Amino acid sequence: MLGPFEVETAAGPVDVGGRQRVLLASLAFSANQVVPQWKLIGHVWGEESPLDVRNGLQTLVSRLRRSLGADVIETTEGGYLLRAAAADLDLLEMRELVDSAAAAAREGDAGREYALLASAVRLWRGDPLEDVASPDLRAEAGPKVAELWFATRERMLDVDLERGRGQEVIADLRDLTARHPLRETLWARLMLALHRAGRRAEALEAYRQVSELVREQLGLDVGCAVADLHQAILLDDEALVADQPATARVPRQLPGDIRGFVGRGNELAGLDHLVDEGGSQPVVISAVDGAAGIGKTTLAVHWAHRVVPRFPDGQLYLDLRGYGPSAPVDPAEALDVLLRSLGVPPERVPADVEERAALWRTESAVRRVLVVLDNARDSAQVRPLLPGGGSVVVTSRRKLRGLSAREGARHLTLGLLSPVEGLELFTDQVGRERAAAEPEAAAAIVESCAQLPLALRLAADHAARHPEWPLSSLRDELAGQRGLEVLTVEDDRNTDLRSLFDWSYDALDAQAAAVFAVLGLFPGDTIGRHAVAALAAIPTADAGAALGRLAEVSILQQRLPDRFELHDLLRQYARDKAATMPGAPAAIERLVAHYVHTAERARGHLSGTAHRMPITPAGPGVPLVDFPDHHAAVAWFDREIDTIAKLVLGADEHGLHVQAAVLFQLCWQYLYLRGHWRRMVAMGEAAIRSATAAGDRFLRAKCYNGVGTGYGRVADRRKQIFCYHTALEVFRELGDLAEQGTSLLNLGSALNWGRRFAEAVEPLREAVRLHESVGDELSIAMALNNLADTLVGLGRFEEADEPARRALGIFRKGKEPSRIVAGLETIAAVQAGAGDHHTAAGTYREAIDLVEEVHVTRSAVPLRVGLGHALLALGDVDQAHGVWREAYDRCLREGDDATAEEIQALLSAHTRPGTGTA
DSSP: OOSSOOEEETTEEEOOOHHHHHHHHHHHHTTTSOEEHHHHHHHHHTTOOOTTHHHHHHHHHHHHHHHHOTTSEEEETTEEEEOOOTTTOHHHHHHHHHHHHHHHHHTTOHHHHHHHHHHHHHTOOSSTTTTSOOHHHHHHHHHHHHHHHHHHHHHHHHHHHHTTOHHHHHHHHHHHHHHSTTOHHHHHHHHHHHHHTTOHHHHHHHHHHHHHHHHHHHSOOOOHHHHHHHHHHHTTOGGGSOOSOGGGTSOBOOOOOOTTOOOOHHHHHHHHHHHHHHTTOSOEEEEEEOOTTSSHHHHHHHHHHHTGGGOTTOEEEEEOOOSSSSOOOOHHHHHHHHHHHTTOOGGGSOSSHHHHHHHHHHHHHTSOOEEEEEEEOOHHHHGGGOOSSSEEEEEESSOOHHHHHHHOOEEEEOOOOOHHHHHHHHHHHHOHHHHHHSHHHHHHHHHHTTTOHHHHHHHHHHHHHOTTSOHHHHHHHHHTOGGGGGGTTOSOTTSTTHHHHHHHHHTSOHHHHHHHHHGGGOOSSEEOHHHHHHHHTOOHHHHHHHHHHHHHTTSEEEEETTEEEEOHHHHHHHHHHHTTOTTHHHHHHHHHHHHHHHHHHHHHTTOSSOOOOOOOOOOTTOOOOOOSSHHHHHHHHHHHHHHHHHHHHTHHHHOOHHHHHHHHHHHHHHHHHHTOHHHHHHHHHHHHHHHHHHTOHHHHHHHHHHHHHHHHHTTOHHHHHHHHHHHHHHHHHHTOHHHHHHHHHHHHHHHHHTTOHHHHHHHHHHHHHHHHHHTOHHHHHHHHHHHHHHHHHTTOHHHHHHHHHHHHHHHHHSSOTHHHHHHHHHHHHHHHHTTOHHHHHHHHHHHHHHHHHTTOGGGHHHHHHHHHHHHHHTTOHHHHHHHHHHHHHHHHHHTOHHHHHHHHHHHHHSOOTTTOOO
16 A cells, blocks of 8 residues: 555465455555445545446455455445455554554653664555545545655654754755655754754754745745744754653653554544644644543544654643542643643742643644543633644543634544444454354344443453353343443443443452452542552552452553552442441551651651651551652652642541641652642641641641741742741740741741841841751751841841851751752852852852752742843853843743743843844
């Protein structure tokens, strides 16, 4: 198919010409899918079909069977199907190689990905279907096959660019742009290759050429991707440097493709068509709707895997939980996940949902990304999540008419499988020999399941677990169950569909069944083996093995090597099982103890201060996790913080109030590092309620201190200062000098944030004295650094020098390297205020170098602003403009428009010598 049309059998080449060639090409293009008779007739005869066209079609099929083999083409209800494997058809081989390459990319194996892509490209022998006399077939199939080749070739080029081989691909790109002058994606890669090869002028010239071509031939401007790349080259954007592996930049979040996908040929073609016709549109939206269990997610994920090469900038997946036992995902939370998936630092994610949506559109507008938004509740939930570019597929049980009315979404309603497709699905799962031995029973099972994919898979799984049973026994069992009424596409998950789940549950071994039951107690969405071990009081290895067995029978979905998730129907089913467990309270207590002790160990890598929390020893059945370093500890918090938050917020349900408050305190350092201010507030408020319920005044005051930081960062200064005063009062009553010092330190910081510097002096001096009295070196340094900031704010630079230097010295000896950045920033401000701008510039540069190393990215912009002022004071306007421009670009990337405007004002106010412009 991938070039001049050629057919070969074991006996040698076969000359298939005329209408037989058209028929075979049409079937081959949709191999292993039913092609309706009307479509085949249109391809073969066009508008000139004879009166007895159906007989003519049958005659052509018979001739092909004589040439190729009787079993190659199958007759189905309403059409024909060509059976072929990748070894039989070059088009299928190419698709299989591309799919394998995508899998290698997800695994981070760039070498294997490149080799597979190269093998796929080598299959191309020329223009497909050029010698097939069917304009309709060429118009339908030709562009899709060509697009597959283009996407594959472009992905090869991307891998070359990511591996620093820009110089080597320039010749190929010049040849490709000459042969396909209006394909802007090739020009973009040529521009990038030239830029990375140090040929910046040629890259800009390439932009001029493509701009003129598009304007002259299409009357349009070039697309955003090319225009934005041109701007980045002009600014010499550091993000264009190939200095990190592709896996660090490109999200590959699609769940695994399902085995034995059957049917849905028209739906897949419809999704292909929507993307094909998208052209220069900024975003293509496909909304897939249908009943529960109909296969919406399966279809969306399967199609997404097929088109991975067409979206080289990433594939994002998000379950919006619109229908299920958990509350739907809030758009603000969803945007936070999406932005972090594109590499936006957490501390730069805005708090406001509209600002997050704007930043998401900005970040995605310049990328060719595919976004799958699964299980949406309604249009309002989806609308803020629509990207600025690429394509998005939304699945929902509801028709999202609002998206079509306002955003131009195209709808695709998923119905039941046909009887033929349903039988094929069941047969694939249960085994062809077994189904062929009892064809009537197999057909009856499919009919009883109403061709609902979920029910068919569950029924086939039940049959596969009992290979010695005849299928007729399953047929009789289904026929005797009223619960199958739900399989007629009812939308109520609480009906007797649970009977199908019972069959799967009853077939589990004892340990897997026990593990499944305790999953109903778990408050989070994804779970790992350590949490399961705590709930079930079994060894971690046994928990992992049981989860694996549950995943094998599709009761669980495995998202990552140690992250498993329940479908919403199965989660409710598990909760019903858990409700009858006599040991449920003890299981929850073990789970909370696991999170408390693991959070304590993780916190030890993030903070150099003791936590002083009331933690009881871990009892039997509580697994503990150790962390080798800071990065592993942060990664654990990243995975588990959603579950921990639910445990803290749901303390009233399980009654473990002390543990909930302690969990918040142990997570505080992580929440601060990541900039999760609103979550800090929500968890802190719940922790205060828990500490109050437990009657623990010390813990309650600690939680007031913790939540105050969150209030400050969401600009609620009144509550922030109230929290610190409340904590201070309690600690004075308790006579706790160390915690009094911490409360005063926090109070002084809050006053500094509000520019109430004169009021901050005494609280901070008192904080220093208290921490000195108890010998807490790190807290002394934090108080001294805040005091120095206060004195800088008052213009008392000489007085600020001593506390600033003393604080930095302690920070350099401590276990929290992120504090060094804060100390350097204060020292630089002192030096600049005292007029020593040369030394200040050096200090700012040292801090900037350290920012990325210790992940204190929230300081990246203010440090560059300070450095720019120091350079300007030294008369180096060019360098000042350079660092301000870096800060400005960073603000734009992170969606900090307010700070960007301030920096733009600096650029405008201080023009370069001899230019008169900013």
